[in-house]
Amino acid sequence: MSTTQNPASWPDRRALDLLGIERPIIQAPMAGSGTPELAIAVCEAGGLGSLACAQYSVDQAREAVQTIRAATSKPFNLNFFCHRTPQFDAQQHAAWVAQLEPYYRELGLEASTIKPAAGRAPFDAVYCELVESLRPAVVSFHFGLPEPTLLARVKASGARVLSSATTVAEARWLAARGCDAIIAMGSEAGGHRGSFLSQDMSTQVGTFALVPQIVDAVDVPVIAAGGIADGRGVAAALLLGASAAQIGTAYLFCPEVKLSPLYRAALENVNDDGTALTNLFTGRPARGAMNRLMRERGPLSNYVPRFPLAGAALAPLRAEAERKGHDDFTNLWSGQAAPIARQYARPAAALTRCLAEEALKLLCQGMRVGAESGG
Structure with a gap:
C-alpha cells in the first residue's frame, strides 16, 4: 500500500x-x-x-x-x-463598443451588428x-x-x-x-x-x-x-x-484539457509577473496572461458591462484575431504559478x-x- x-x-x-x-x-x-x-x-x-x-x-x-x-x-x-444575469444597459453597451471600435476598424469588422449575450x-x-x-x-x-x-x-x-x-x-x-x-x-x-x-x-x-x-x-x-x-x-x-x-x-x-494552440503558446511563455486581474473579457475580475487588449484597455476598466455581458462585443474580434494567429482578444486564464506548473507537465x-x-x-x-x- x-x-x-x-x-x-x-x-x-x-x-x-x-x-x-x-x-x-x-x-x-x-x-x-x-x-x-x-x-x-x-x-x-x-x-x-x-x-x-x-x-x-x-x-x-x-x-x-x-x-x-x-x-x-x-x-x-x-x-x-x-x-445574477444583469439587465441590458444600452448606454453601457454603447460605451463599451466605443472602446472597441478602433479594433473593429482595424480588423475590417462592423461594430454596429453586435448583439448582447450572456454566455x-x-x-x-x-x-x-x-x-x-x-x-x-x-x-x-x-x-x-x-x-x-x-x-x-x-x-x-x-x-x-x-x-x-x-x-x-x-x-x-x-x-x-x-x-x-x-x-x-x-x-x-x-x-x-x-x-x-x-x-x-x-x-x-x-x-x-x-x-x-x-x-x-x-x-x-x-x-x-x-x-x-x-x-x-x-x-x-x-x-x-x-x-x-x-x-x-x-x-x-x-x-x-481543451485548449487552443494560441492559449497553449501563451501558457508556455507566461512568467511570474506576466498575469493580471482583468474584467475586460467577461465583466468580472479574472486572472489571465497579459495580452494586447489588457495592455491597451485595462487590465481593469469601468467601461465594461456587468458579468457576463461583456464577452459578446469581444467575440467577433477574438474570432478574427485568432483566425490570423493572434491572441489579442482571447482570455488566457492563468495563475501566477504557471512557470512552476510547466515543469510538471504530464x-x-x-x-x-x-x-x-x-x-x-x-x-x-x-x-x-x-x-x-x-x-
Missing part, C-alpha cells in the same frame, strides 16, 4: 473523509478548458475531479456526467456559477433539477451560493457543498449558510475571482495569508487555492491548516499522484526533523 493510501498518512483527513477521496488534491473546474476526461483521470488517481457546468446546457452537462460515470465510480464535483448561465431551478437527478457526490459554487431554497434542495440530494471565499468575511458568510467546506481562493489563482461580497480588487488577499485566517475563522474544512502548482505548495497549504489543495493552472498543461493522473506524493514526502520529512530536534 502506498503512503498516500494509508488512512493515517495525512495530518488532517477532514476533506478526504468529507469528499470520499484518497489524496487531498482537487482539480479546479476551469470552465471552457476542463473536460470529462480530465475529471476522470483525477478521480481515478484518488483526487476530486471537477466538471464546470457554467458553459454547458443541461443536456450537455448530463451527457458529460454520463461520460464520467461510464469511466469511474469515484466521487466527482459539479461546479456552477451563482451570479454563462447561473445556477437555477433547471440546473437544480439536474443535480437532483444526477446526485453527484459534490457540488461547488462560484460567486457565493444559490438562493436558500435551491441550496436546501442541493443539500437534500446528498451532495457535499463547496464554495469559494476570497476574504475571511466571505468564508464566514458561506459557513453560516451551510457550506460543508470552503475554498480559500488567494489572489494568485487563475480564472475568475470567487468574490461576491466585494469587487474591490485592490484588497484581495494572497493564498498563504488567507488560508490560516480562514482556518481560524470557520469550523469546516478549508481547501487552499491559488499559486499552488507543486508538492511544496500543497505541503505549505496543509501546514497552514488547509485540509486539501485545489489546483488549476498546473492541470492546464495536461493533455486531457497526464492528469500522474500529476495528481505526483502532487500528493511530493507533499506527503515533505510533510514526513518535516515531522522527522521536528522529532529529532525534540519538537
Whole structure:
C-alpha cells in the first residue's frame, strides 16, 4: 500500500473523509478548458475531479456526467456559477463598443451588428433539477451560493457543498449558510475571482495569508487555492491548516484539457509577473496572461458591462484575431504559478499522484526533523 493510501498518512483527513477521496488534491473546474476526461483521470488517481457546468446546457452537462460515470465510480464535483444575469444597459453597451471600435476598424469588422449575450448561465431551478437527478457526490459554487431554497434542495440530494471565499468575511458568510467546506481562493489563482461580497480588487488577499485566517475563522474544512502548482505548495497549504489543495493552472498543461494552440503558446511563455486581474473579457475580475487588449484597455476598466455581458462585443474580434494567429482578444486564464506548473507537465493522473506524493514526502520529512530536534 502506498503512503498516500494509508488512512493515517495525512495530518488532517477532514476533506478526504468529507469528499470520499484518497489524496487531498482537487482539480479546479476551469470552465471552457476542463473536460470529462480530465475529471476522470483525477478521480481515478484518488483526487476530486471537477466538471464546470457554467458553459454547458443541461443536456450537455448530463451527457458529460454520463461520460464520467461510464469511466469511474469515484466521487466527482459539479461546479456552477451563482451570479445574477444583469439587465441590458444600452448606454453601457454603447460605451463599451466605443472602446472597441478602433479594433473593429482595424480588423475590417462592423461594430454596429453586435448583439448582447450572456454566455454563462447561473445556477437555477433547471440546473437544480439536474443535480437532483444526477446526485453527484459534490457540488461547488462560484460567486457565493444559490438562493436558500435551491441550496436546501442541493443539500437534500446528498451532495457535499463547496464554495469559494476570497476574504475571511466571505468564508464566514458561506459557513453560516451551510457550506460543508470552503475554498480559500488567494489572489494568485487563475480564472475568475470567487468574490461576491466585494469587487474591490485592490484588497484581495494572497493564498498563504488567507488560508490560516480562514482556518481560524470557520469550523469546516478549508481547501487552499491559488499559486499552488507543486508538492511544496500543497505541503505549505496543509501546514497552514488547509485540509486539501485545489489546483488549476498546473492541470492546464495536461493533455486531457481543451485548449487552443494560441492559449497553449501563451501558457508556455507566461512568467511570474506576466498575469493580471482583468474584467475586460467577461465583466468580472479574472486572472489571465497579459495580452494586447489588457495592455491597451485595462487590465481593469469601468467601461465594461456587468458579468457576463461583456464577452459578446469581444467575440467577433477574438474570432478574427485568432483566425490570423493572434491572441489579442482571447482570455488566457492563468495563475501566477504557471512557470512552476510547466515543469510538471504530464497526464492528469500522474500529476495528481505526483502532487500528493511530493507533499506527503515533505510533510514526513518535516515531522522527522521536528522529532529529532525534540519538537
